[in-house]
Amino acid sequence: MKFVVYREIIIRRCNMKKIIALLVSSMFYMSVSNAGVSVDPVQMYIQNPTKQRTTTLTLESKDETEKRIFEVKAFKWTQKENGENVLEPDNSLIINPKNFILQPNGKQTIRVGFNRPIESILSGQQEGTWRVMVDEIPQAVKESSVNFLVSFNLPLFVGKQEDVKLKFNVENNKLVVKNNANSHIQIANLKIVDANKKEVFKTETMSYLLANKSTSYDLNNTRISNPKNYYVQLFTDKNDKMVELKFSD
Numbered sequence: 016m017k018f019v020v021y022r023e024i025i026i027r028r029c030n031m032k033k034i035i036a037l038l039v040s041s042m043f044y045m046s047v048s049n050a051g052v053s054v055d056p057v058q059m060y061i062q063n064p065t066k067q068r069t070t071t072l073t074l075e076s077k078d079e080t081e082k083r084i085f086e087v088k089a090f091k092w093t094q095k096e097n098g099e100n101v102l103e104p105d106n107s108l109i110i111n112p113k114n115f116i117l118q119p120n121g122k123q124t125i126r127v128g129f130n131r132p133i134e135s136i137l138s139g140q141q142e143g144t145w146r147v148m149v150d151e152i153p154q155a156v157k158e159s160s161v162n163f164l165v166s167f168n169l170p171l172f173v174g175k176q177e178d179v180k181l182k183f184n185v186e187n188n189k190l191v192v193k194n195n196a197n198s199h200i201q202i203a204n205l206k207i208v209d210a211n212k213k214e215v216f217k218t219e220t221m222s223y224l225l226a227n228k229s230t231s232y233d234l235n236n237t238r239i240s241n242p243k244n245y246y247v248q249l250f251t252d253k254n255d256k257m258v259e260l261k262f263s264d
Contacts, residue, residue: 051079052117052165054149058252059127059171064137069128072169074149079119083165084152087113087125092144092170098222098230102146107136110147125149133173141226142174142198170223172199176253183247183262185239190216190232190247194224201252205232207239208246215245 052074059070074085091105109128117123127147129136137143149167156162180196190207194200201223207216216237224230239245242262249258 051077052083053077054167054169057169059147059169060176061133061171061173062176064133064173068133069126070171071124071126072147072149073122073124074117074167075122076117076120082119083117084154085115085117085123085165086150086152088148088150089127089171090146090148092146092225094225094228096229098224098228100223105145107131108145114152127171137174140175140197142172142176144173144199144225145171147171170199174198179251179253179258179260181247181260183242183260185234185242185262186231188234188238190234190239191229192224192231193229194227197226199223199225203250205247205249207237208248210244210246212246215239 055073055075059072061067061070076083087110089105089108089110090102091107093101093103095101107129109126109130111126112123115123115125133143147169149165149169151164151166153162153164175198177196177198179200180194181200182193182195184191184193190205192202201221203219203221205218205220206214208214216232216234216239218232220232222230245262247260247262251258
């Protein structure tokens with residue numbers, strides 16, 4: 016019997032807490048390693064499209080004995096008003112190479128760029144966002160063996176990065192978060208504390224909130240009677256320090 020297990024699923028189920036902790040402690044700019052294959056960086060940026068047209072990422076094989084075959088695809092990444100992610104195929108990106116073989120203990124650099132002026136793709140001053148998928152292609156496996164397939168889902172951010180501009184409200188026993196910046200923010204380890212800094216709500220969910228989008232967290236049994244008496248603490252990918260903000264008036 017042949018088994019094919021997608022490593023992306025295993026990472027999400029088994030290693031997410033480890034990944035979150037590492038990301039928070041290192042400003043989200045580290046490389047991620049999956050069973051001998053690492054990728055760097057885990058976030059790609061083109062902050063000045065008039066001067067920078069492309070960016071790169073690198074896959075590296077360590078302590079591997081077999082070659083791996085990969086395919087790279089790109090998708091336009093948007094969000095609905097409630098923060099739900101939407102991915103759509105996009106032919107405006109150029110990826111080189113799109114397919115490659117990663118030899119044991121070898122490296123492969125992938126260049127990502129655009130086939131037209133970036134300014135013509137962006138919507139005014141708002142950051143453009145894409146997802147670059149690096150997926151291992153299945154190969155023949157031996158009988159009664161398990162083959163783990165490596166899969167990376169990496170964000171590409173194009174445009175000027177702004178500081179944290181979050182707005183918090185409580186509506187229908189949900190914490191509503193609005194990103195008022197023209198660029199994304201990644202939110203992790205969000206907490207609500209009272210005036211004495213006592214924790215009353217916590218979520219370990221790590222998620223992206225794109226420019227001018229909103230998301231919400233169910234407060235469950237937590238009751239926030241007067242939000243003005245509480246603060247929201249969280250970590251972001253803007254720096255390695257905890258951010259503390261008041262609720263909106």
